[in-house]
Amino acid sequence: MPPEQRRGPVTARGDQVQASTTDQRLLGTRSPASFVHSDPWRVLRIQSEFVEGFGLLADLPPAVTVFGSARVARDEPEYELGRRLGAALADAGYAVITGGGPGAMEAVNRGAREAGGLSVGLGIELPYEQSLNEWVDLGVSFRYFFVRKTMFVKYAEAFVILPGGFGTLDELFEALTLLQTGKVTGFPIVLMGTGYWAGLLDWLRSTVLGAARIKPGDLDLVTLTDDVDEAVDVILRGTGRSAAAAEAAVADSAAGAGTGVADSVLDAGTGDVPGFAGGTDQTGRPLGTEPR
Numbered sequence: 001m002p003p004e005q006r007r008g009p010v011t012a013r014g015d016q017v018q019a020s021t022t023d024q025r026l027l028g029t030r031s032p033a034s035f036v037h038s039d040p041w042r043v044l045r046i047q048s049e050f051v052e053g054f055g056l057l058a059d060l061p062p063a064v065t066v067f068g069s070a071r072v073a074r075d076e077p078e079y080e081l082g083r084r085l086g087a088a089l090a091d092a093g094y095a096v097i098t099g100g101g102p103g104a105m106e107a108v109n110r111g112a113r114e115a116g117g118l119s120v121g122l123g124i125e126l127p128y129e130q131s132l133n134e135w136v137d138l139g140v141s142f143r144y145f146f147v148r149k150t151m152f153v154k155y156a157e158a159f160v161i162l163p164g165g166f167g168t169l170d171e172l173f174e175a176l177t178l179l180q181t182g183k184v185t186g187f188p189i190v191l192m193g194t195g196y197w198a199g200l201l202d203w204l205r206s207t208v209l210g211a212a213r214i215k216p217g218d219l220d221l222v223t224l225t226d227d228v229d230e231a232v233d234v235i236l237r238g239t240g241r242s243a244a245a246a247e248a249a250v251a252d253s254a255a256g257a258g259t260g261v262a263d264s265v266l267d268a269g270t271g272d273v274p275g276f277a278g279g280t281d282q283t284g285r286p287l288g289t290e291p292r
Contacts, residue, residue, distance in 0.1 A: 049147040053122075056140050057155045061118065063095040064235060065152045067171045068104025068162030070130070081192065081228070082107030082162055083114075088228045089160075090117020092236060097122060097156055099148075100132040100139050104162045109135040122148050153178065158188040158235040163196040179221050180214075188238030189222045190231045197224055 005017040012018070020028075035041060066085065072078045086096050086108035096112040098105035100121020109119040113135045121136035125143050132139040142148040152171065159175045161168060172191075178184045191197040201224060208214050223234045 046144060046147060049142055049144060050150070053140060053142070053147060053151045056138065057120070057151060060097075060120065060155050061095050062093065062239070063097050063118075063120065063156050064089050064158045064160060065097040065156035066105070066108045066160045066162065067099070067164060067168045068108070069164035069168060070099075070101045070103040070105060071165070072103035072107065072163075074107075078104060078163055078193070079107045083111035084228050085160060085162075085192065085231065086111025086113075086117070086119070087115035088232050089235075090115035092232050094157075094235075095120055097152060099123065099167075100136050100141075101130050102133055104164065106133040106135060108162075109133055113137060122151055124148055149174065153184060157239045158190070160190045160192060160231055160235075161197075163193045176218075176221055180218055186239065188235050190234055191222055191224045192226065192228075192231055194224055194226050 003013065003017075005012045007018075007022060066082070066089075068078070068082060072082070082104045088111075089096050089108075090112040095118035096108050097120045098108050100109070100123040105121070109121060110133075112119040119135055119137045121132045121139040123130070123132050123139060123141035124145060125141065132141070142151075149171070153175070159171070161172050172189075175184075175187070175189055179187050179189065191201075201219070201222075204214070205219060209216060209219065223231075225231055225234070
């Protein structure tokens with residue numbers, strides 16, 4: 001054995017030197033298929049999921065990601081809330097993005113489709129079977145949670161959080177962390193369901209803020225409401241748009257004269273919106289921010 005072996009960027013010495021080369025193993029006799037479960041091979045799978053997601057979602061119109069529990073029955077008030085929310089977002093010119101599952105996610109997808117909007121579902125591989133709900137127009141399923149999370153943020157301009165469990169809480173606090181640390185900017189986060197979320201916000205205010213683990217302004221990163229119209233208004237203002245501009249864009253899009261809300265941006269400054277210096281670019285993003 002040679003004292004040292006170069007394998008691409010890798011240098012191996014001593015017991016790590018291999019008797020054959022990479023090409024020999026590639027072109028030689030058939031080897032066990034266990035290699036497809038190795039970490040280097042997983043990197044290629046991860047890469048392929050990013051490519052697939054980026055390719056599918058790159059041409060989305062302005063979109064809002066909505067999270068909520070998969071355990072909401074169709075006869076529950078939360079289902080109707082999600083359905084009305086999906087319809088209102090579609091009416092405002094937004095595509096909706098959900099996890100593509102049942103419950104609250106289905107309700108939002110259903111409301112958006114019934115209102116003539118684009119309904120997107122980003123599924124995830126789970127130990128139990130969970131297919132995309134029937135109201136998803138455009139869907140993709142992922143193996144890896146972190147790839148899926150990237151898509152939720154990258155292709156949305158805002159988050160709406162309906163009542164949910166651990167997964168919903170995970171997405172909520174990840175979004176708050178990204179906004180708090182400046183990883184995303186001009187990104188409204190709306191909690192819907194005052195009865196469900198008020199206790200959490202009270203705890204954050206009394207315990208977490210009380211212990212100085214967050215700053216007072218951090219609690220202003222989220223809006224709590226029960227009103228669908230207020231939620232949509234917060235998103236429109238937070239992304240530098242107006243209701244009138246959104247309605248005009250939807251009308252133009254329906255007439256074939258435009259591509260959606262992005263074609264009709266609020267002309268006035270956005271100095272009255274927290275976190276904005278004023279003004280937007282041609283895509284509707286606040287000036288001075290980088291695209292995600």
